[in-house]
Amino acid sequence: MAEAPLRLGLVGAGRWGRNYIRTIAELEDVVLARLASRAPDAAALAGDGCAVAADWSELITAGDLDGVIVATPPATHADIV
Secondary structure: OOOOOEEEEEEOOOHHHHHHHHHHHHOOOEEEEEEEOOOOOHHHHHOOOOEEEOOHHHHHHOOOOOEEEEOOOHHHHHHHO
């Protein structure tokens, strides 16, 4: 029986976030399920099947992720985590 893919969320779609998006897309059995970003092109970057929200707290409280990557400026990490 195949296991369900690892569902990841990503906070931030800036320079580092875009690197994570590309890397996750190349991984087997891993999907970017949620993205929190205010970037206007966030939905296009994330691809089909990825829920996009402007507010990172929506991603954190969704409850359907196996892990979350924080790719925002370092000064924001403490509040997000």
